[in-house]
Amino acid sequence: MKTRPVFLDLFRIGQPIGAIASILHRASGLLLVLALLVLAVLFEYSLASPEGFAAVRQILAGPLATLALIVLAWALAHHVLAGIRHILMDTGTGWRLAQARRSALAVIVTGLVCAVAAALALIF
Amino acid sequence: MAGGERLLGGLRAWTWQRVSALYLLGFGLVLAIRLVATPLADYAQWHAFWTAPPMATATLLAVVSLAVHAWVGGRDVILDYVRPRSARPVALALLGLLIGLAVARFAVALLAALG
Amino acid sequence: MRFSVYRFDPDRDDKPRMQDFDLELQPNDHMVLDALLRLKQIDDSLSFRRSCREGVCGSDGMNINGRNRLACITELRSLREPIVIRPLPGQPVIRDLIVDLTQFFEHYHSIRPWVVDNRPMPEHERLQSPEERSTLDGLYECILCACCSTTCPSYWWNPEQFIGPAGLLQAYRFIADSRDQALDERLDFLEGPFRLYRCRTIMNCTEVCPKGLAPSHAIEQIRKLQFGRSF
Numbered sequence: 001m002k003t004r005p006v007f008l009d010l011f012r013i014g015q016p017i018g019a020i021a022s023i024l025h026r027a028s029g030l031l032l033v034l035a036l037l038v039l040a041v042l043f044e045y046s047l048a049s050p051e052g053f054a055a056v057r058q059i060l061a062g063p064l065a066t067l068a069l070i071v072l073a074w075a076l077a078h079h080v081l082a083g084i085r086h087i088l089m090d091t092g093t094g095w096r097l098a099q100a101r102r103s104a105l106a107v108i109v110t111g112l113v114c115a116v117a118a119a120l121a122l123i124f
Numbered sequence: 125m126a127g128g129e130r131l132l133g134g135l136r137a138w139t140w141q142r143v144s145a146l147y148l149l150g151f152g153l154v155l156a157i158r159l160v161a162t163p164l165a166d167y168a169q170w171h172a173f174w175t176a177p178p179m180a181t182a183t184l185l186a187v188v189s190l191a192v193h194a195w196v197g198g199r200d201v202i203l204d205y206v207r208p209r210s211a212r213p214v215a216l217a218l219l220g221l222l223i224g225l226a227v228a229r230f231a232v233a234l235l236a237a238l239g
Numbered sequence: 240m241r242f243s244v245y246r247f248d249p250d251r252d253d254k255p256r257m258q259d260f261d262l263e264l265q266p267n268d269h270m271v272l273d274a275l276l277r278l279k280q281i282d283d284s285l286s287f288r289r290s291c292r293e294g295v296c297g298s299d300g301m302n303i304n305g306r307n308r309l310a311c312i313t314e315l316r317s318l319r320e321p322i323v324i325r326p327l328p329g330q331p332v333i334r335d336l337i338v339d340l341t342q343f344f345e346h347y348h349s350i351r352p353w354v355v356d357n358r359p360m361p362e363h364e365r366l367q368s369p370e371e372r373s374t375l376d377g378l379y380e381c382i383l384c385a386c387c388s389t390t391c392p393s394y395w396w397n398p399e400q401f402i403g404p405a406g407l408l409q410a411y412r413f414i415a416d417s418r419d420q421a422l423d424e425r426l427d428f429l430e431g432p433f434r435l436y437r438c439r440t441i442m443n444c445t446e447v448c449p450k451g452l453a454p455s456h457a458i459e460q461i462r463k464l465q466f467g468r469s470f
Binding site for chain 2: 026029030032033036037039040041043044046047048049050053054080083084087090
Binding site for chain 3: 002004005006007008012013014015016018019022023026086089090092095096097100
């Protein structure tokens with residue numbers, strides 16, 4: 001018997017706002033985990049000696065590092081906000097569809113706002 | 125139901141994920157406020173900030189929480205996406221290695237600064 | 240009205256294709272199912288499941304303009320043209336808009352969808368107060384149309400091991416039933432990382448349920464009970 005096809009074209013299946021908040025929650029988490037090792041090394045050097053501290057400061061001032069920090073700032077903001085939304089839903093707040101949609105939008109928007117704020121703070 | 129299911133546990137992992145998240149949230153808020161409020165212009169101030177006993181203890185706890193939280197989250201991603209099923213233990217081991225190395229580094233850096 | 244319909248004939252096609260139609264609708268063609276029946280008059284080979292035509296049997300769940308709905312209660316005028324009709328996502332397509340829901344029903348059976356009470360028969364009926372009965376509201380109305388489970392990303396990635404929103408909602412329907420005596424066993428069955436705990440509360444299920452139910456909330460209630468008895 002032939003293998004039966006499956007319809008799973010993600011670009012043709014509409015994703016509600018909650019699903020978008022959710023996939024970004026996962027993506028931001030992955031970004032943060034990947035960044036962990038780098039951050040650990042930077043932390044280690046900054047704490048080890050005055051030279052290390054100065055070196056880390058200089059690295060973080062560079063354009064590539066600044067961009068990375070902005071992305072990580074977004075990742076942290078979105079991940080934390082989406083996480084708070086989940087914990088609130090666990091305790092019974094905002095589980096209804098209308099509320100859940102609003103909170104998902106709020107999380108996405110606030111995360112982006114935080115990223116913009118971080119960008120402004122880092123660049124100026 | 126296989127014994128393995130009970131060991132890995134859905135409820136247990138879910139609970140640890142929430143507990144570690146709450147601790148990290150609290151720690152993060154306090155850290156953010158203190159970072160903004162404390163002058164950290166040079167190495168001496170930076171060093172003093174992190175090695176003060178309450179801060180150091182809270183940070184070590186945060187590092188452990190981070191390991192737990194990242195492990196549960198990363199494991200969920202692996203259980204969702206990694207195929208075939210036989211590849212999962214390998215992926216989980218790699219995840220454990222990545223998190224373990226990072227977390228060990230954080231902890232060692234802090235302990236070295238203290239000692 | 241313009242339609243684009245997913246076609247797959249296992250005897251003729253190697254892979255699925257989309258077939259476009261331009262349909263002259265009659266005045267009392269209101270729902271997508273009415274249109275599908277007219278399309279079948281044009282092309283008799285078009286296959287789909289349908290029965291009650293009023294949204295209670297759950298037969299005609301399909302993906303319409305990117306969203307899982309029941310064809311018989313989805314109004315044509317609410318949809319943008321061309322109306323794109325595809326089968327429920329993630330399930331093997333038997334033919335055209337008909338998918339294999341064997342696994343979906345296996346998950347349903349696995350949660351033991353009946354009241355378990357092995358105590359000796361009482362002299363009168365097993366009573367249930369109106370308050371106790373009201374805990375089943377929002378749960379008993381499920382028509383097993385599969386719109387929710389087939390829109391759940393967690394169910395897409397792990398259909399063999401994750402029970403899915405429909406099965407879990409039904410599990411809660413029996414967990415919540417005051418007459419059922421198997422609470423601990425039911426909660427035990429749903430521990431472990433896969434059966435329930437693949438759920439990430441994405442909430443696609445609740446978004447899509449044609450009966451307005453909230454599987455994500457039912458799943459949360461199960462977690463609450465599991466948590467409560469463990470700590």
